[in-house]
Amino acid sequence: MNRLKNKNKDGDKETPAPGRGPFKNLSGFKIKAVYGPEDIAQLDPERDLGLPGEYPFTRGVHKTMYREKLWTIRQLGSLDSPSKAGQRIKKLLQMGATGISLCLDMPTIMGRDSDDPLAEGEVGSCGGISIDSLEDMHNLLEGVPLDEISINFVSNSQSPVILAMFVAVAQERGVPLEKLTGTMQNDILKEYQAQKSYYFPPRPSMSLTIDTLTFCNEHMPRFNPISISGYHLASAGATPVQELAFTLANGFTYVEEGMHAGLPVDSFAPRLSFFFKVHNDFFENIAKYRLFVSSGGPKPANCLIVQVRPRYMVG
Numbered sequence: 001m002n003r004l005k006n007k008n009k010d011g012d013k014e015t016p017a018p019g020r021g022p023f024k025n026l027s028g029f030k031i032k033a034v035y036g037p038e039d040i041a042q043l044d045p046e047r048d049l050g051l052p053g054e055y056p057f058t059r060g061v062h063k064t065m066y067r068e069k070l071w072t073i074r075q076l077g078s079l080d081s082p083s084k085a086g087q088r089i090k091k092l093l094q095m096g097a098t099g100i101s102l103c104l105d106m107p108t109i110m111g112r113d114s115d116d117p118l119a120e121g122e123v124g125s126c127g128g129i130s131i132d133s134l135e136d137m138h139n140l141l142e143g144v145p146l147d148e149i150s151i152n153f154v155s156n157s158q159s160p161v162i163l164a165m166f167v168a169v170a171q172e173r174g175v176p177l178e179k180l181t182g183t184m185q186n187d188i189l190k191e192y193q194a195q196k197s198y199y200f201p202p203r204p205s206m207s208l209t210i211d212t213l214t215f216c217n218e219h220m221p222r223f224n225p226i227s228i229s230g231y232h233l234a235s236a237g238a239t240p241v242q243e244l245a246f247t248l249a250n251g252f253t254y255v256e257e258g259m260h261a262g263l264p265v266d267s268f269a270p271r272l273s274f275f276f277k278v279h280n281d282f283f284e285n286i287a288k289y290r291l292f293v294s295s296g297g298p299k300p301a302n303c304l305i306v307q308v309r310p311r312y313m314v315g
Contacts, residue, residue: 070098075101077089077102078103078127083140089144093145093149101154104158105123107119146175151182154185156195159184160212188208189250190246193250217268221271224271225268226272227275230243230247230277231276240279241288255272
């Protein structure tokens with residue numbers, strides 16, 4: 001043990017090769033060359049680790065995690081026109097996908113019809129589909145079992161309209177809204193911070209977001225009305241610490257706005273999901289997620305069980 005301690009101390013005194021040091025993670029914290037028992041000497045297993053499914057959720061938010069139920073296998077189905085994207089969705093489902101993610105093209109994101117002169121060259125491109133009308137939504141989801149799969153709409157400023165179209169298609173097919181599962185990104189705050197595809201000033205935009213939250217809370221209990229997104233913040237240059245800080249701040253704001261709208265917090269908070277980036281520092285990611293799941297405090301409320309969707313994209 002003494003030899004380990006001495007080696008660990010020696011690691012703090014390392015002299016990096018020219019142009020190679022000091023070594024830090026993305027958040028700027030120094031990374032030692034060697035770690036030993038003394039680095040976790042203050043660790044209290046009961047306080048800091050606990051049991052799976054119990055606060056601080058270091059060992060998972062559920063007792064059995066994915067031994068009992070696998071996570072959703074969600075593939076990107078939004079390429080080309082709504083009809084061709086619909087064909088791709090059905091093919092992915094045949095291959096075993098249990099969920100579909102639908103991105104929108106830039107004209108749809110910016111509220112432009114496909115025949116708008118400003119949309120030239122952008123329609124159905126960059127992994128997104130154009131949704132100009134209810135007919136487009138019909139073509140996209142034709143033959144897709146809406147009550148059997150989870151659908152994720154990567155939409156923000158346009159979310160109220162996209163959600164209305166989705167609901168209209170389900171109602172016309174006779175699918176009960178309470179059976180619809182999926183997620184609407186609908187995170188307007190990060191648009192001002194990172195992605196910049198907003199239509200209105202913050203206050204009226206937030207009003208629309210809370211309208212969708214209220215509707216889903218009343219009619220679509222299995223649908224996540226907001227996916228609070230750290231991924232875009234990280235892509236815009238935020239460190240993991242900043243990504244977590246801004247995402248939590250945005251999440252707290254949505255909860256406060258929902259409560260101001262008269263919604264009991266436990267009626268909607270469990271349906272708020274979170275979306276973070278998984279980058280190339282394995283241990284920093286672990287620390288980020290552990291801090292996130294423990295940030296709510298040791299309360300028994302259902303709203304502490306949050307849903308997290310990490311994403312790692314490769315080119």
